[in-house]
Amino acid sequence: MTRFSALSILRQALAGNSGWTPQWPESQPKAEYDVVIVGAGGHGLACAYYLAKEHGITNVAVIDKGWLGGGNTGRNTTIIRSNYLYDESARLYDHAVDLWENLSQDLNYNVMYSRRGVMMLAHNVHDVQSFQRHIHSNRLNGVDNRWLTPAEAKAYCPPLSLNPNARYPVMGAALQQRAGTARHDAVAWGYARAAAARGVDIIQNCAVTAIRRGADGAVTGVETAKGFIRAKKVAVSAAGNTSVVLDSAGLRMPLESFPLQALVSEPIKPVFPCVVMSNTVHAYISQSDKGELVIGSGTDQYVSYSQRGGLPLIEHTVAAICEIFPIFTRMRMLRKWGGIVDVTPDRSPILGKLPVKGLYVNCGWGTGGFKATPGAGHLLAWTVAKDEPHPINAPFTLERFTTGRLIDEAAAAAVAH
Numbered sequence: 513m514t515r516f517s518a519l520s521i522l523r524q525a526l527a528g529n530s531g532w533t534p535q536w537p538e539s540q541p542k543a544e545y546d547v548v549i550v551g552a553g554g555h556g557l558a559c560a561y562y563l564a565k566e567h568g569i570t571n572v573a574v575i576d577k578g579w580l581g582g583g584n585t586g587r588n589t590t591i592i593r594s595n596y597l598y599d600e601s602a603r604l605y606d607h608a609v610d611l612w613e614n615l616s617q618d619l620n621y622n623v624m625y626s627r628r629g630v631m632m633l634a635h636n637v638h639d640v641q642s643f644q645r646h647i648h649s650n651r652l653n654g655v656d657n658r659w660l661t662p663a664e665a666k667a668y669c670p671p672l673s674l675n676p677n678a679r680y681p682v683m684g685a686a687l688q689q690r691a692g693t694a695r696h697d698a699v700a701w702g703y704a705r706a707a708a709a710r711g712v713d714i715i716q717n718c719a720v721t722a723i724r725r726g727a728d729g730a731v732t733g734v735e736t737a738k739g740f741i742r743a744k745k746v747a748v749s750a751a752g753n754t755s756v757v758l759d760s761a762g763l764r765m766p767l768e769s770f771p772l773q774a775l776v777s778e779p780i781k782p783v784f785p786c787v788v789m790s791n792t793v794h795a796y797i798s799q800s801d802k803g804e805l806v807i808g809s810g811t812d813q814y815v816s817y818s819q820r821g822g823l824p825l826i827e828h829t830v831a832a833i834c835e836i837f838p839i840f841t842r843m844r845m846l847r848k849w850g851g852i853v854d855v856t857p858d859r860s861p862i863l864g865k866l867p868v869k870g871l872y873v874n875c876g877w878g879t880g881g882f883k884a885t886p887g888a889g890h891l892l893a894w895t896v897a898k899d900e901p902h903p904i905n906a907p908f909t910l911e912r913f914t915t916g917r918l919i920d921e922a923a924a925a926a927v928a929h
């Protein structure tokens with residue numbers, strides 16, 4: 513594998529960029545692996561990387577029905593933050609933010625992690641109280657988050673309108689300075705490249721059609737479009753398709769799958785220095801390195817696997833953006849798309865062992881799992897390797913939906929769903 517460095521880039525430039533080799537090989541499935549991971553999104557690929565790097569388990573296949581990173585990993589608006597309410601969530605998301613800090617160096621691949629700050633706008637008294645409660649809770653957990661007055665919010669993000677007659681006036685904001693964005697494709701590619709370099713097989717265009725169990729109930733492998741693959745350990749990290757995949761193992765998951773949409777504008781020069789989220793008016797916005805405004809919308813209110821989503825949601829989001837940022841009123845939108853997000857009843861993920869020997873799951877990240885990519889992969893790898901959860905993901909069990917130990921983060925999720 514070519515190591516990226518200033519010198520290697522210079523050498524390639526002088527050679528007319530003719531010497532770059534593929535970043536990972538096109539693998540065909542072997543008959544058996546120690547671990548099979550279903551889903552080559554960021555989470556599945558990160559799990560494979562940490563299995564190889566930290567646990568020495570390299571006889572691993574990551575299998576995807578499409579191309580790697582073609583699911584929600586390549587469709588999201590890339591917001592990274594850890595300002596969730598509960599202690600369990602703060603530990604989980606901050607673990608991921610810690611890993612983001614040095615991810616480019618670790619992978620030798622520039623994931624463009626940008627700590628530009630995420631500002632969450634408050635539009636009414638209840639918003640103010642809710643965000644201040646989050647700030648107090650975050651601080652107790654060592655997670656940075658602070659309150660900004662409307663004037664301070666405007667100073668941080670100059671395009672923001674403070675029109676007092678707006679339907680949803682800005683009454684202040686919570687700012688997590690350490691939060692920001694990263695380049696989503698690069699995250700998938702970086703993990704894929706680094707995992708493959710350690711011996712992991714990445715098998716694309718190969719749907720897993722069923723999980724097989726033996727007479728004792730334990731996992732024996734997966735049926736795929738390219739035949740049966742034996743494995744004593746199978747980790748499912750298939751986002752919106754998780755419930756379908758696990759149904760084949762006889763498990764009914766507490767998940768609903770909804771389309772979530774995003775859109776981008778025509779590119780403009782840099783005008784938007786941070787990420788702004790408004791949960792109340794249902795819009796969030798940042799500016800990409802290409803200059804496009806990246807805008808997140810809401811989920812459709814019905815279950816679907818269409819990866820598209822309805823137009824009314826987009827209209828609603830764009831109207832909200834125009835109200836908060838009138839400066840953007842005359843901009844053109846370039847394109848929109850959707851992804852299928854997997855939503856749990858308490859809006860927190862399920863990450864751990866399942867009640868089937870050899871079967872593990874990482875799902876339920878809903879509208880907010882990109883930020884968790886390194887952490888989720890790291891913790892899933894630990895759980896698979898040791899056959900027990902890491903203390904950080906131990907509370908995020910499937911069983912909490914029967915015991916009632918919920919971790920209700922609906923108010924911290926950016927998108928009401």
Ligand SMILES: Cc1cc2nc3c(=O)[nH]c(=O)nc-3n(C[C@H](O)[C@H](O)[C@H](O)COP(=O)(O)OP(=O)(O)OC[C@H]3O[C@@H](n4cnc5c(N)ncnc54)[C@H](O)[C@@H]3O)c2cc1C
Pocket residue numbers: 550551552553554555556575576577578579580581582583584585586587588589590591592718719720721749750751752753754757772773774808849850851852853877878879880881882883884
């Ligand atoms: C529009 C949108 C905006 C978002 N914005 C944000 C944001 O700003 N911040 C944030 O933190 N999160 C955001 N999210 C959520 C985030 O994208 C996801 O939670 C995260 O990317 C999930 O990663 P993953 O690797 O688990 O899933 P995915 O990237 O979806 O990977 C799952 C993979 O499983 C594969 N698969 C499914 N079924 C099978 C099968 N039967 N056989 C083989 N492979 C299979 C799929 O092809 C897919 O590649 C957003 C999501 C969307 C859709």
